[in-house]
Amino acid sequence: MRALLLFLLYYLVVTPAGLVARLVRDPLARRKDPDAATYWIPSEKP
Amino acid sequence: MSDLVLGISAFYHDSAAALVADGVPVAAAQEERFSRKRHDSSFPSQAVAYCLDEAGVSFDDISAVAYYEDPRLKFRRVMATLVGAAPTAFPFFRDVLPSWLSRDGKRHTDQTVRRELQALGRGRVPPVRVRRHHESHAASAFFPSPYDSAAVLCVDGVGEWATTTLWHGRGTTLKAVAELRFPHSLGMLYSAFTYFCGFKVDSGEYKLMGLAPYGRPRYADLIRDRLIDIKPDGTFRLDLRYFEYLRGRTMTGRGFERLFGGPRRLPESELTEREFDLAASVQEVTEEVMLKLARTARERTGESRLCLAGGVALNCVANGKIVDAGIFDEIWVQPAAGDAGGALGAAQAVAMERGATRDHVGTGRDAMSGALLGPAYDDDEIAAYLTANGIPHRRLDDEELVKQVADGLAEGKIVGWFQGRMEFGPRALGSRSILGDPRDPGMQSAMNLKIKFRESFRPFAPAVLAEDAKDYFDLRQDSPYMLLVARVAAAQQLEVPESGVTGLDLLRVRRSTIPAVTHVDYSARVQTVDERGNPRYHRLLQAFKARTGCPVLVNTSFNVRGEPIVRTPHDAYTCFMRTNIDMLALGSFLLDKSEQPAWTEKSDWRAEIPLD
Incomplete structure (x- = not known):
């Protein structure tokens, strides 16, 4: 039962969410950026 | 009354506990040394108990407990990964998600830690404060360092999100600059x-x-x-x-x-x-x-x-x-640069916030006590063990012990050296070490095959008197924790004929006066030993130098492959008897292999220790 719920959750919710998110901005920032001078993410000021 | 903070790392790899008093590390150990399971990731209850015992305190005396990672931030990264990798990662999703979502699952690790500590029955446990993974690394790198200010760089697999972080350390504060x-x-x-x-x-x-x-x-x-x-x-x-x-x-x-x-x-x-x-x-x-x-x-x-x-x-x-x-x-470099050191760093980060000062800065020394922060066994305890088990031994005074060990080493003997407080971090630094003569061309092979039972390509590393280091290695600074590699000095290198030898055959070529510790590219992972860090070890190196003219020894960790470094006299004796180690120096006691009774075991220990 739990396996089925996870299965449905994954393909009906997580997968579409992932595909939509990647259209806008990849949550994992995977693509390389040849124009960027750096990949550093500055830390926020406290 | 000292302000005590206990730091914990657990559940991923290299669980450990570290106790810090007014910002100074006073006890630290990895759980693997107690459980005898290499890289043990389970809750470090024995390491915690050791830290409390070492300081003679209970949780009622501890102001704060710090955990080395933010489980909720980590969960958000796991979720982002599962979403980002969809639709191709269903098996991962199915296996991993429940452990995060359940009520006392991985999102609430800090609460689990508090519960486990409370279950030790050693007093009332204060709330567990969470410090981010890389902040814990950075704190372990900067606060015990000798520097008033420094750049701090932490690079690892991953914590919550950060994998590479840059910090600026000044006084008792650490400022995050940037991350990957x-x-x-x-x-x-x-x-x-x-x-x-x-x-x-x-x-x-x-x-x-x-x-x-x-x-x-x-x-x-x-x-x-x-x-x-x-x-x-x-x-x-x-x-x-x-x-x-x-x-x-x-x-x-x-x-x-x-x-x-x-x-x-x-x-x-x-x-x-x-x-x-x-x-x-x-x-x-x-x-x-x-x-x-x-x-x-x-x-x-x-x-x-x-x-x-x-x-x-x-x-x-x-x-x-x-x-x-x-x-x-x-x-x-923090000697416990991996996740075990996160326990120490988390504790130090909290201690600094509570007003600890870094009094050692300006003395030129660090606050790691030579990384010798684990349990020690005094001569009375060792004597009791030897007597109870009928183990033949001789008790010697310091000068005689050091001389006899140096003589043995000079004769090509391999010596187990068990002294003082155990090291924190992966390297043995002369407290739980196996020592040998580095000039002996057969030593590397003998140690790999007959002591450590490990892959023969693996090099061994030298310990050298700090005052003589520059004669043997091109090292621009001290290296007390064996975390720097340097070239063997030209004066020690030997002419090697051009031969087109490649691969593992390179091992057989003798390229220096200290072949056992010279890797095939003339490099060595050096430990510089000064008088203050580990006095008896320093005296041993001096005695070896007096006997042979060479101020260098092979220093490898006291264990067989797959086993954590030995902790107790019994661990040491067991390793001694299972291998071709010739002499064992346990505190003030010297043991000769030839005098020992036959060693028998009920099962094949080599089959029992998982390969690493």
Whole structure:
């Protein structure tokens, strides 16, 4: 039962969410950026 | 009354506990040494108990407990990974998600920690404060360092999100400057190659590092072209299409196999030229990134000193290149650079916030007590053990002990050396060490095959009197924790005929006056020993030098392959009797192998200790 719920959750919710998110901005920032001078993410000021 | 903070790392790898008094580490140990399970990740209850016993306190005396990672932030990264990798990662999703979502699951690790501590029945446990993974690394790198201010660089596999972080340490504060995030990780890249070359991830990386000098970096350009995009400042992104870790536990996939001409090497199978060359290649790329990051650290902080931590800081060859490049005046590496050190760092971060001062700054010394922060066994305890078990031994005074051990070493004997407080971190530093004569051309082979029962390509490392280090090694600074690699000095190198020898045959070529500790590329992972850090060890080196003229000894950890470093006299005696160690110095007691009764065991211990 739990396996089925996870299965449905994954393909009906997580997968579409992932595909939509990647259209806008990849949550994992995977693509390389040849124009960027750096990949550093500055830390926020406290 | 001291302000005591206890730090904990647990549940991923290298669980540990560390106790800090007014900001100064007073006790620290990895759980593996107690449980005898290498890299043990379970809750470190024995390590915690040891820390409390060492200080003679209960939880009622402890002001705060610190945990080395933020479980809720980590959960958000796991979720982002599962979403980002959809729809291809269902098995990973199915296996991993429930452990995070359940009521006392991984999102609430800090509460689990508090519960487990309370269950020890040693007083009322204060609330557990969470410190981020990289902040814990950075704190472990900077606060015990000798520097008033420094650049701090932490590079590892991953914490919550950050994989590479740059900090500016000043006084008792650490300011975060910039970071790189999962899935872009130098530690993961190195682990991927570790896996592909048939070694165990999270424990086999340093074997890959040791393999590199046997090969040529034939694949480095391919790696730079396809796997990792490196910017001039050392920051980078990986091409995740070649890796599998977003989908589960395997590190590399079919794309990786196609790139490097075939499937991964299976564990324990024969090593081929491809593995030597892959090791050399990923090592070259790792060094390039670390050097560029080090330069950036200098530019962005303006500091002339660097502190390092995180698993990649255990890559002592890369550390050595940073020193050789002279980017900084001096660098300091946290001896427990991996996750065990996170326990110490988390405790120190909290201690600094509570008003601890760094009194050691300005004395030129660090606050790690030579990394000798674990349990010791005094002569009475050792005597009781030897007598209770009918073990033949002689009790000697310090001068005689040191002299007899030095004589034995000079005669080619291999000596187990068990003295004082146990080391914190992966290296043995003269408290739980196996020692040998580095001038002996047969020593490396003898130790690999008959003592450690491990792969024969693996080099051994030297300990040298600090005052004589420059005669033997091209080292620009001290290296008390064996985390810097340097070239053997020209004066010690020998003429080697051109012979076109490659691969493992390079082992048989004698290239220096100290062959047992000279790796095939003339490098050595050096420990400089001064008088104050470990006085008896220093006296031993002096005695060996008086006897032989050589101020260097082979120093390898006191354990067989796959086993954690020994903790107790019994652990030491067991290892002594299972191997070809000739003499054992347990505190003031000297044991001769020839005088020992026959050793029998009920089962085959070599089959029982899992290979690492």
